[in-house]
Amino acid sequence: MRFITKKIHSYLDYPVAISLMVLPFLLGLGETNPLAFYLSIIVGIAAFGLTIVTDHQTGFLPIISYRSHLLVDGAVAVLFLVAPFIFSFEGLDAYFYWINGAAVLIVVALHKAEA
Numbered sequence: 001m002r003f004i005t006k007k008i009h010s011y012l013d014y015p016v017a018i019s020l021m022v023l024p025f026l027l028g029l030g031e032t033n034p035l036a037f038y039l040s041i042i043v044g045i046a047a048f049g050l051t052i053v054t055d056h057q058t059g060f061l062p063i064i065s066y067r068s069h070l071l072v073d074g075a076v077a078v079l080f081l082v083a084p085f086i087f088s089f090e091g092l093d094a095y096f097y098w099i100n101g102a103a104v105l106i107v108v109a110l111h112k113a114e115a
Contacts (some may be wrong), residue, residue, distance in 0.1 A: 004111050010057040031091065040096070
């Protein structure tokens with residue numbers, strides 16, 4: 001049941017990157033550890049840059065292969081899932097990372113192989 005195509009994924013990348021940069025401000029992340037605030041912003045900036053240089057529909061400088069992009073997304077998902085344990089995030093800080101990590105992992109897992 002893999003239905004997320006390269007094209008769909010490419011259109012999801014920019015809004016996700018922007019939300020990672022904006023939501024820490026809107027949600028007031030960082031109460032349990034300031035890193036909960038900054039990590040999301042840093043990853044959002046990196047994700048925005050990665051999207052720009054990925055070889056897909058919305059990339060501007062196709063330097064990175066889409067496969068490599070998916071590997072980075074998977075690594076970010078794992079980072080987000082373990083960050084609350086490593087950095088002692090609690091409450092909203094932890095839930096933010098667990099939900100985002102799970103969402104990214106699901107998107108990567110539901111990626112439809114290109115023919």
